[in-house]
Amino acid sequence: MLFTITYEGTNTEDLGFLLHKNPSRAQQFELSYGKAYVFYPEVSSERTTAALLLDIDPLDLARGRVGSTEGGLFDYVNDRPYASTSFMSTAISRVFSTAMNGRCDKKQELADTPLKLTAKLYSLRDYGDENLASELFEPLGYTVKTERTILDESFPEWGNSPYIDLTISGTVKLSELLNHVYVLISVFDKQKHYYISSGEIQKLLDHGEGWLADHPYREKIMRRYFNARKSYARKAMDILLGEDPDETDNADTLTEENESVENVPAASDSSSEENAGVQKKDFTPLNTLRMETVKNAVLASGASSVIDLGCGECRLTSLLLNEQQIRKVTACDVSAAVLEKAAQRLHLDRMPSARRDKLTLMQASLTYRDKRFEGFDCACVIEVIEHIEPMRIPSFERAVFEFAVPKTVILTTPNSEYNVNYEHMQENELRHGDHRFEWTREEFKDWTDHICKKFGYTCVISGIGDNDEKYGTPTQMGVFTKNG
Known part of the structure; x- marks a missing residue:
């Protein structure tokens, strides 16, 4: 799966300073289920592009990590190693964490400046919702372009692919763009690879600071981000609006999409329909x-x-x-x-x-x-x-x-x-x-x-x-x- 950021203007090679990744060499990062690579397909004073490539071995997903007794995350053929999913969100937060926080000691003024940026996510699954990308990104000031192909040219009756290549362009701080993408990938993704705990509430609010409260689709964002955990979405909304969250609200809706801990393999059975069953204190998966x-x-x-x-x-x-x-x-x-x-x-x-x-x-x-x-x-x-x-x-x-x-x-x-x-x-x-x-x-x-x-x-x-x-x-x- 691939994510690219392009900076256009003057001295655009400074994108390397902002991302804390040297344009002159490729870098590799070890993740739980594969490797992440950062490299620069183009570098010039007028236009520079940084790419984050996530390489996941499908067999590793099924086997689980070495030493784990819980097995792998996904037992069947699926899109996890190939589509932009929660794995990509996790990789962005790991690899570009300093840039997401808006820190750049050598170029702090540039980090605080809105830049002409274009980001592209490949193979992002929207399940045929033609308006989802626009609803999520246009209110943030981006120009949104999506490309979709048919599933197979030899079998046009199969219809269109449920995946899009998404391009967003705008004048925005790099840290803002990274946080937007980090959160909204999870809004597209129905089958996260990690267990959604109460800590996700604060994580969403931290990454949504300064933009989520005013987003016209904030309720939709929260509902989909938490994968049907309604009580978490309500609590996040209460906090966002400055109200007191109801700590006794345990009306979570059971979902059969996720039962795993971030970067820890989910316990799966032969059906693996779950990888799943949402957990809470007084609820049995x-x-x-x-x-x-x-x-x-x-x-x-x-x-x-x-x-x-x-x-x-x-x-x-x-x-x-x-x-x-x-x-x-x-x-x-x-x-x-x-x-x-x-x-x-x-x-x-x-x-x-x-x-x-x-x-x-x-x-x-x-x-x-x-x-x-x-x-x-x-x-x-x-x-x-x-x-x-x-x-x-x-x-x-x-x-x-x-x-x-x-x-x-x-x-x-x-x-x-x-x-x-x-x-x-x-x-x-x-x-x-x-x-x-x-x-x-x-x-x-x-x-x-x-x-x-x-x-x-x-x-x-x-x-x-x-x-x-x-x-x-x-x-x-x-x-x-x-x-x-």
């Missing part, structure tokens, strides 16, 4: 609640042997290993790399022998018959089915319900109706880029009825997570019990 609910359902079934199908990094498996009732747990996933991470997360190499004897890790596909699936009291399929192509679901059904035939099958999947509670989701958008579909409650009920009729099971459906009176819960769970 959805993924934690889901795993506890499924564990309790397993115990209530009386099972002593369990197969975790699509286990991911073995969050559920880890919980089941702690239960005396469970004597055998097999964790299965199609990805060998995911199983390798699971083994690291479980500390398999130094696991006590009594616990280790309970566990088997197994690579296999859920859409093929596998005799190793047979003989278990209970099979768990947690946030997995929505990742299967619809045309392959009949194969999955047969592999689990016809051939493996566990006494109990516990399956969870998103409730698509609940998605209206996620502020940044567009209509008909799926919660995760790897989801092939998401069922409504009625569609899930129809599918469970089909399973029961065809394979001889009964099913009890329940919800997991905050219950919306109209739209239900974010997760729906079916507990299938074999007849006879």
Whole structure:
């Protein structure tokens, strides 16, 4: 991902002083998930351009940092290494921190002077919102230009790309431009790589000092910046307007987009739809609640042997290993790399022998018959089915319900109706880029009825997570019990 700043005027090579980066040589900076490079594609007295190039290894995102037990941030193919996202915001604050603060000992007068500057962000995702860039930057005095291409010239029916190349130009202090870009990248980005804590309120107010209070779209900026954490947006607005924030307000809206700490890998499971579940003092993240609910359902079934199908990094498996009732747990996933991470997360190499004897890790596909699936009291399929192509679901059904035939099958999947509670989701958008579909409650009920009729099971459906009176819960769970 690339960010450039161009200074036009006289003695423009002084941009190097303002950025505290020498134009005569390229510099490299180590970040948590890659490297940042600063270099100058053009340098002259009339026009100088500085470029910040962020190079992120997609495999590092999936693996996580060396020594981390929590795994990586993103388990599926996504735009994180290539688009201008929260990673770029973090890189700007790291690499240009002094310039953002407006300090330049050698050229302080220049740092305090509005300059003719042009900044360009490449591959910035606006989700097709044609007006977003103008709404955000034009009130700050910039001339805004966006360029968008179609997804693939060979397939014009696929439509336009959800990404733009954004150019903003204006006469502004360099520190102001950097702070504008730093904040507003996060307004575009729906899937930040770090956990949004209460400290983000002050961070936003610090970087928004002098301009955010007067911005006509300040409420939109705050709402999107906090990724649906409504209470943080309200508190920030109260502080910005000089009112007393309500410290007891805990009405956060759950989002399934972020559950990670800045520069620390997020704990992810096989679904990785979350990388997610917003946390607060008195609120349990959805993924934690889901795993506890499924564990309790397993115990209530009386099972002593369990197969975790699509286990991911073995969050559920880890919980089941702690239960005396469970004597055998097999964790299965199609990805060998995911199983390798699971083994690291479980500390398999130094696991006590009594616990280790309970566990088997197994690579296999859920859409093929596998005799190793047979003989278990209970099979768990947690946030997995929505990742299967619809045309392959009949194969999955047969592999689990016809051939493996566990006494109990516990399956969870998103409730698509609940998605209206996620502020940044567009209509008909799926919660995760790897989801092939998401069922409504009625569609899930129809599918469970089909399973029961065809394979001889009964099913009890329940919800997991905050219950919306109209739209239900974010997760729906079916507990299938074999007849006879």
